[in-house]
Amino acid sequence: MNQSNGSAELLPFPIPQDRTERIVLICIRRMAAHGLRDAHAAWLALDTFGVNFRRPLVLLRAFMLELANASLRSIRIAPCCAMRMTEDEAWIMEVIRAAGDDLPTAEQALITLTRNPQMGEPLSAASVFSRSLFETGQTVSA
Numbered sequence: 001m002n003q004s005n006g007s008a009e010l011l012p013f014p015i016p017q018d019r020t021e022r023i024v025l026i027c028i029r030r031m032a033a034h035g036l037r038d039a040h041a042a043w044l045a046l047d048t049f050g051v052n053f054r055r056p057l058v059l060l061r062a063f064m065l066e067l068a069n070a071s072l073r074s075i076r077i078a079p080c081c082a083m084r085m086t087e088d089e090a091w092i093m094e095v096i097r098a099a100g101d102d103l104p105t106a107e108q109a110l111i112t113l114t115r116n117p118q119m120g121e122p123l124s125a126a127s128v129f130s131r132s133l134f135e136t137g138q139t140v141s142a
Helices: 003-010 019-034 039-052 054-070 087-099 103-114 120-135
Strands: none
Touching: 019 039, 019 054, 019 087, 039 054, 054 103, 054 120, 087 103, 087 120, 103 120
């Protein structure tokens, strides 16, 4: 097997084209690798959301914590510099996209991602995070 086929299997999805979505993905990767209080993730939030960065940052941290607590399986996250996404990252981005206005779709994506039918806390956190993006003038496209 050549390396490009292996990479395509591990990282089958392209990174989001939308700037806000890419920043959210990088923050998720930083928090997954370096902890919820990663300084680079905080700096990216400040740079992206300006003076109103605290609420989206705290809510993304809450979503990540609830997702980790609810998951019945390990969630695969790519390195921060990867130019493609894992299948699990694609599901996470789908949850965030749908949580703003399509909770049943977001809930189904969470169930698929975590293999856990009890998704109340992560779904709530994703919904509030998505709403906070809208309030700062940033949105993730559906």
